[in-house]
Amino acid sequence: MRILERMKQIALDALDLALQPGMTYADVRAIESRERELSTKNGRPGNTASSESQGLGIRVIADGAWGFAATDDLTRSGIESAARLAVEIARASALAKKHDVALTPEDKYEAVWVSPCQIDPFSVSVDKQLALLLAVDGELRKNPGVTLAQTSLTFQRTRQVFASSLGSVIDQTRTVTGAGFEAISFRDDEIQKRSYPNSFGGQHQLSGYELVHNLALLDHAPRVAEEAVALHSADQCPEGRFDLILDGSQLGLQVHESIGHPIELDRVLGSEANYAGMSFLTLDKLNHLRYGSEIVNAVCDARLEHGPGLGTFAFDDEGVPAQSVDIIRDGQFVGYMTSRETAASIGLPRSNGTMRATSWTRQPLIRMTNVSLMPGQESLDEVFGGADRAIYMETNRSWSIDDKRYNFQFGCEIGWEIRNGKRVRMLKNPTYSGITTEFWNSCAAIANRDHWVLWGVPNCGKGQPEQVIGTGHGASPARFHNIAVGAAYGG
Amino acid sequence: MAGEGTGEPLLTQGDCARIFETVELAAKRVGISEVEALFAAHRDALTRFANNAIHQNVAEQAQWLSIRVAQDHKTARATTNRFDSESIFRAVEDAAALAKSLAPDEELLPMTGPEPVPSIARFDPATAAVSPRDRAGAVREAIAVVEGAGQTAAGIHSTGQTAEGIFNSNGVAAWHQETLAQFSITAMAEDSSGWAKAAAVEYTAFDPAAMARRAADKARVSAKPREVPAGRYTVIFEPAAVLDLVGQIFGDFSATAMHDQRSFLTDRMGTKLFGENIHISDDVRHPLQAGVPFDGEGVPRKRLALVDCGVPRELAYSRASAKRMGVAPTGHGFPLPNDAGEAPLNIVIGGGDTSLERMIESTEHGILVTRLWYIREVDPYEKIMTGMTRDGTFLIEDGGVRLGLRNFRFNQGIIEMLNRVESLSPAVRASGEEAFDMVVPAMKVRDFHFTEVTRF
Numbered sequence: 001m002r003i004l005e006r007m008k009q010i011a012l013d014a015l016d017l018a019l020q021p022g023m024t025y026a027d028v029r030a031i032e033s034r035e036r037e038l039s040t041k042n043g044r045p046g047n048t049a050s051s052e053s054q055g056l057g058i059r060v061i062a063d064g065a066w067g068f069a070a071t072d073d074l075t076r077s078g079i080e081s082a083a084r085l086a087v088e089i090a091r092a093s094a095l096a097k098k099h100d101v102a103l104t105p106e107d108k109y110e111a112v113w114v115s116p117c118q119i120d121p122f123s124v125s126v127d128k129q130l131a132l133l134l135a136v137d138g139e140l141r142k143n144p145g146v147t148l149a150q151t152s153l154t155f156q157r158t159r160q161v162f163a164s165s166l167g168s169v170i171d172q173t174r175t176v177t178g179a180g181f182e183a184i185s186f187r188d189d190e191i192q193k194r195s196y197p198n199s200f201g202g203q204h205q206l207s208g209y210e211l212v213h214n215l216a217l218l219d220h221a222p223r224v225a226e227e228a229v230a231l232h233s234a235d236q237c238p239e240g241r242f243d244l245i246l247d248g249s250q251l252g253l254q255v256h257e258s259i260g261h262p263i264e265l266d267r268v269l270g271s272e273a274n275y276a277g278m279s280f281l282t283l284d285k286l287n288h289l290r291y292g293s294e295i296v297n298a299v300c301d302a303r304l305e306h307g308p309g310l311g312t313f314a315f316d317d318e319g320v321p322a323q324s325v326d327i328i329r330d331g332q333f334v335g336y337m338t339s340r341e342t343a344a345s346i347g348l349p350r351s352n353g354t355m356r357a358t359s360w361t362r363q364p365l366i367r368m369t370n371v372s373l374m375p376g377q378e379s380l381d382e383v384f385g386g387a388d389r390a391i392y393m394e395t396n397r398s399w400s401i402d403d404k405r406y407n408f409q410f411g412c413e414i415g416w417e418i419r420n421g422k423r424v425r426m427l428k429n430p431t432y433s434g435i436t437t438e439f440w441n442s443c444a445a446i447a448n449r450d451h452w453v454l455w456g457v458p459n460c461g462k463g464q465p466e467q468v469i470g471t472g473h474g475a476s477p478a479r480f481h482n483i484a485v486g487a488a489y490g491g
Numbered sequence: 492m493a494g495e496g497t498g499e500p501l502l503t504q505g506d507c508a509r510i511f512e513t514v515e516l517a518a519k520r521v522g523i524s525e526v527e528a529l530f531a532a533h534r535d536a537l538t539r540f541a542n543n544a545i546h547q548n549v550a551e552q553a554q555w556l557s558i559r560v561a562q563d564h565k566t567a568r569a570t571t572n573r574f575d576s577e578s579i580f581r582a583v584e585d586a587a588a589l590a591k592s593l594a595p596d597e598e599l600l601p602m603t604g605p606e607p608v609p610s611i612a613r614f615d616p617a618t619a620a621v622s623p624r625d626r627a628g629a630v631r632e633a634i635a636v637v638e639g640a641g642q643t644a645a646g647i648h649s650t651g652q653t654a655e656g657i658f659n660s661n662g663v664a665a666w667h668q669e670t671l672a673q674f675s676i677t678a679m680a681e682d683s684s685g686w687a688k689a690a691a692v693e694y695t696a697f698d699p700a701a702m703a704r705r706a707a708d709k710a711r712v713s714a715k716p717r718e719v720p721a722g723r724y725t726v727i728f729e730p731a732a733v734l735d736l737v738g739q740i741f742g743d744f745s746a747t748a749m750h751d752q753r754s755f756l757t758d759r760m761g762t763k764l765f766g767e768n769i770h771i772s773d774d775v776r777h778p779l780q781a782g783v784p785f786d787g788e789g790v791p792r793k794r795l796a797l798v799d800c801g802v803p804r805e806l807a808y809s810r811a812s813a814k815r816m817g818v819a820p821t822g823h824g825f826p827l828p829n830d831a832g833e834a835p836l837n838i839v840i841g842g843g844d845t846s847l848e849r850m851i852e853s854t855e856h857g858i859l860v861t862r863l864w865y866i867r868e869v870d871p872y873e874k875i876m877t878g879m880t881r882d883g884t885f886l887i888e889d890g891g892v893r894l895g896l897r898n899f900r901f902n903q904g905i906i907e908m909l910n911r912v913e914s915l916s917p918a919v920r921a922s923g924e925e926a927f928d929m930v931v932p933a934m935k936v937r938d939f940h941f942t943e944v945t946r947f
Contacts, residue, residue, distance in 0.1 A: 039830055041751075045593050046830040050585050051570035055553065067623075070551040072572045082552075085623075089536075089548045092623035096631045098544040126592035134594075147752045150830065186752035191871040270541045273645035274677040274686075275924060277864070277881075280946070361551040400865040400900075402879045407900055407945035409877050411869050431869065433900070433943060464647045465537050465549070487942045488869045488877055488902040491723075 007032055008171060010056060010074055011161040018058050018083040019165060023090075025061040025103065027164035029317060030054075030074075031360040036122065038129055039152040040137045045130070046150070055360035058086045064100030065093035068363040103340040104350050106320055108167040113314035116304070117175040117208035121155040124209050129153055132217065133181075139221035140183045145229030148184035152201050153177075153212065160317075168319040176310065176470065177211045178204035178458060181221065183228040192231035192428065194224045194413050198249040199396050204456030204470060206308040227414055230426060237415050237430035239486030243390035243444070244432055245383060245479045250412055251373065252455035252473035253396050258436040259291075259298050260371040260471065262405040263327055263335070264354075264462075265342040267366075276462045277403025280436070281333065283346060289333040292440030295376050298328040300337050302353060302369035307454035309472020311356075311369030318364055320353035327371065331441070339366050358467035365463050370454065372474030376446025383445045383479050385421030391485055392416045392423070393430045398488075401436075409433035411488060431488035439480060447476035501654045502532040502554055504666040511658040513576055514558055517583035518660070525561040525602045526583070527659035529787070529826055530554070530666075534619075535651030538626040543634050543644050545627060559827060560586040561602060564595035566828055600810050605662040608791045611776060611784050613669035614652065615693040621650040621672070629674070629699045636703035637678045642710050644703065646676035650694055655783050663789035669781060673922065674699045677882055678706035682947065683716055683895050685709025686862050686882035688731060690922040692781065709861060709883035713895025718944055719886065721899060725857035725913075726939040727850045727887070730921035730931045732880075735863045737840065738926025740874055740905050744773075744797050744805075745823075746812035747832020755874045755906070756803050765801035765909035770841035772796050773807065773823070779920040779930045780837045787826030795821055795835055801909075809833040842932035843915030850914055850935045852890040857935075858899075859885040859892055866925045874905040878925075879945065899941035911937045 011030035018026040032054045039046035055072040056079070067090025071082040133151040140149035155177055162170040180202015182195040197203045197215055205211050246254065261267065262279040270278060281289070292298075302311055302322035313322055318340055327335045336342075337354040355364035384392070398411035415430030416423040454474040461468050507530045518526035532554035539547040557570040560583065567589035569582040626648045637644035649672065656666040672694035678685045685706040689697035728736070740755070748754035756764075773795040775784050785791050788810055795805045808816065809824025809832050823833040851859065861883030869875040880898045887893065916933040 041830050044596055044598070045565075045828060048566070048589050048593060048828050049568040049570065050589060051557075052582075053555075053570075053572040055572065057551075065545065066548060068547070068549040070549070070553070072553050085550055089550060089623045092538070092627040093545040093548040095624065095627040096540065096545040096634060098542065126589055130592055130594075184751075184753060186757060186872075189758070189872055191753060193871075270643070270645060270679075271546055273541055273643075273679060273684075274539075274647060274675055361553055363547065363549055398867040398869045398877065400867045400877045400879065402898060402900070402945045402947075403864050403881050404945075404947055406947070407879065407943060409900060409902075409943075411877075429870065435946065464539055464547075465535065465551075465649070488875065490902075491940065491942070 007159060007161045011163040014056055014058055014079045014083060015163045017080050018060055018086060020087055023060055023062045025165050027059050027162065027318060028056055029160055029162050029360060030056040031158060031160045033156065033158040036155045038133060039150065040133045041150050042148060043134065043137050043141065057360045057363060058083050059363055060086045060090050061101050062087050062090035063094035065090050065097045066101060067093060070361045101341055102344045104344045104348065106166060106340060109315065109319060110169050111314060112171045114173045115175055115206050116308065119209035121177050121209040136181050136217050136221050139218060140181065140225045143225035143229055145185050145187065146183045146225050147186045151181040153179050154201065162317065162319055164319050166319065170315045170319055172314055174206060174313065175208055176204060177207045177209060178202055179212045179215055179217060181217060183225045185228045185232065187232045190232055192228055194228040195395055196220045196224045198455060200458055204310055204458045206310060206312045231414060231428045234426040234428040236489065237427040237486050239490040241482050242485045243387040243479060243481055244483040244485065245390050245392040245418060245477060247394040247477050248451065248453045248475045249455050250393060250396050250410065251475040251478055253399055253457060254410065255371055255373050255473045255475055256368065256457050256471060257399060257401045258405060258408055259327065260368040263337050264366045265336040265338045268336065269342060269345065272462065275464050280404045280406050285333055287334055290331055290441065291328045291333040291437060292331045293443045294331045295446055296328050296331050296440050296443050297374040298372065299374060300325045300327050300354065300369055300371045306370050307474060309370035309454045310456040310458065310470030311472040316353040316355045317357050318355045320351045323353050325352045337366050342366065356469060358469045362467050365467060367462065367469050368460065368471040370472030370474065375449040375452040375476050378445045378447055380447050380451055380477060381421060383447045383477055384418055386445050386479055388420060390418040390479065391427065391430065392418050406435050408436065409488060429489055432483050432485045433487055434484055442481045442483065443478060444481045445479040447478065451476040501534055501652060502530060504656060507656040507658060507666060508664065510556065510574055513579050514583065515660060517580040518560060521584055521587045523560045523562050523587055525660050527559040527602055529557040530656040533651060533653040535649060536623065537647055537649035538630055539647050540630050540634060541645040543638050545630060548623065558582045558586050560590055562590060564597055564599050565590040565593040566599055567593065568828065598811060600814060602659045602661045603663060603788050603790060603810060605664065606791050608665045608785045613692050613781060615670045618650055618670040618672050618694045619652040621694055626650065633676055633699040633703035636700050637707050640707040640711060642707055643679045644676055647673065648699065649673045657785065657789040659789060665785045665789050667783045671781065674702060676703050676706045678710040680710040680714050683710050683713040684882045685713065688922045690928050712892060713883055713885060716895040716897045718897045721941045721943050723938040723940050725854055725937045727854065727857060727859045727935045728933060729861050730919050730933050731923040732860045732863045733931045733934050734921045734929045735866060735923035735925035736876060737905060738929055739866060739868065739876055741838055742834050744807055745832050745834050746806045746808045746816055749806060750812065750815065755872050760803050763801055764803055764906060765798060766912050767801050768912055768915060769798055769801045769909050771798040772839045773835035773837050774839050775837040777837065777839050777930055781928060782837055786822045786824045788824050790820050790822040790824065792822035797835060807833045807835045836927065838929040840918060840931045842918035845914035845916055847916050847933045850933065851887055851892060854887045855889060857887040858896065859887055863925065869902060875902055876905060877902045897947060898945050900943040900945065901940060902942045903940045908936055908939065913937055
């Protein structure tokens, strides 16, 4: 970071300029970010790029309504203009308000926080990083059935200084690393794919280059290539109702779509009705809905103790400390994700700290932090062996859910028929579908902490203008009873 | 942030030319022979409403300078939003350092030279000058319509301007600016909803209050939705639904995707793939289209006849894929370096002469779909897509819209669907949320496959 010492002063200056008569609140986020992206495709360089940006966003409440303005002009006049515009926008918002914005109380914090990073990914030479990717790429293409091999590494470091009219000044630096690869095979009018360790560019965590070492990419390349090619000869996944076992990465996305999004309180209250949609979790369901079976426990946890997730931080983007919140306790729905405004609107005493923005250009929204399914008691053998016959699915290939988060359908890259705990045949094009609460109430077994991984979903979209952000989801493999399988390819 | 609501211009072509002189100087300093600079700047504002009130209201101003260097068959890119000399020199050095780490790529072409790029007039000063109060006024009017119908409104009204330019050391100097205004609204009744959306260069091209009335009518007519079983139905898709669904296939009309064998057109070009009535082109100069008339390397975009009478005929080519295939580039390449190659971005699906009303009148038993949601690819070669209907799904019986329906999940192959199009309306510019804006007709499709019904 080349202007470390400037960012705090810029944020404080912007806050001073934003505080004008008639205003009840203001906050500023001054952000500097740096990224590197490297990829290969069939042995040739793909994307080879770096980027950096600096800017700030100013959020105010004036005349009882919100205004937000973002600028990359960090001169005094540029910041003044942005502050003036934020206030002008807030006053325009007040022309169509129903009531004044009210916020839950929050303490004042002064803090500096840097996410753990054992090996700075920007200090590792690009030569070394590309050599790894090319080695993986070459290993995949040793299998003649692989028609397209792709690998990638992504690194991002973001420093944000938050300052608010409450007196908080919070300086946070987060380093995120992502790594993965995929093998694609085209044969006989069919395209099949396998990814490692997950689709969506692999695994992504709040971590340094140590993540890349831990993933052991090269070791997994031969198996992944072999499976991509073998899928062409596999049987089509049958259609019907089966016991279903999901691997942790697919279950993480299932949590994301059918627990994480429905519990966003802004969505419940209608803020996203025109785009991302609303939620079936209306307020009357809090503490009354049986969301899942008794072994289902889910939390929203932004604390470092939960793990190095894409939703891990010390403070959210409106200055609220990271917290762990129970969402589903013994199957019962017990909590939403909130902001200072939404918490106040339903009479809660405090926000649980889930407001995040994708960059300095955008205002914070309620976003999933790390929404995780807590580990169960079973060994992996018990999860797989608990049903005479089941279908096991790994690694997401398609995902879709309705705008109130009831009906979902997922497709996976590979499936296996399980008989008495053993894989007996590979299945291609596996899909499953259901209704959210019916699905979670059918949860019969969850593997223990030995198999629990905090997965990163790097591409969660929400808001207008849209904000794409990373979220974390811990999960271990789990078994579900009597699930609809194969409808996507049926009839 | 100066200029919001005043129409003050963003980065000009002259600004870009001057900055590029610094880029070239920095490149020479580190011994780089070829350099390219992409410029992008935007000033956008969006007023968002829900529960019949403005709840979010934002503006942003940003500019980007993205520098690509090429030397010894190696190329890499560095991007910054700081335009001072120190930042520009640093970006050039970063790109040069990245490039140096690469193995030579013998297929990498020298940077292109200049070609004439006729400008397209897509900048409306009045739209660039819309103020927060202007947007709030239009929103207030639309909310009043929906509130007057006893319903709840949510939506957005945005206005903004963008400027994009590309300069390179071989003399390319292309630049484009345009404005964009959008309005969308969801009207919600107790157990139903309706939706409308429009986008245009000029904010006066649509009427927010009229759109609010349309959304409110849909919510009213679809009240107390009935559940009918999933199955195959004759379905009439309004243009926004057509764009969001059919719009999923156009990334495959790419010569690089064909070379990679990841396109559903692999082994299918020149064969009769869709119905005789399907004609699709890519045309950045179509009067209802938007966008930049040159590609990520500065090549002028050419019109493509992607599908003619149901036969896929032409693909988009970048310079690299064109060289590989021995044809001329079409001006659809993405900025280098990249994995994807190219894609058509200005889709025009040829329309017919059957109005939406006539489609409904001619339908004995079918379903009318306003909007689709969360569309994802299930099968990449058969182009099976899944997704949901949303905000206005209606039962048609005996030539009339009879009542609202609970929403469906579909799993439908697009190839199969485009073989079952019974009639097309005249094409209009449509705007959705799952694909970029296109010029598309409404479509009446037989035997469309709904596989499940949701709870609302």
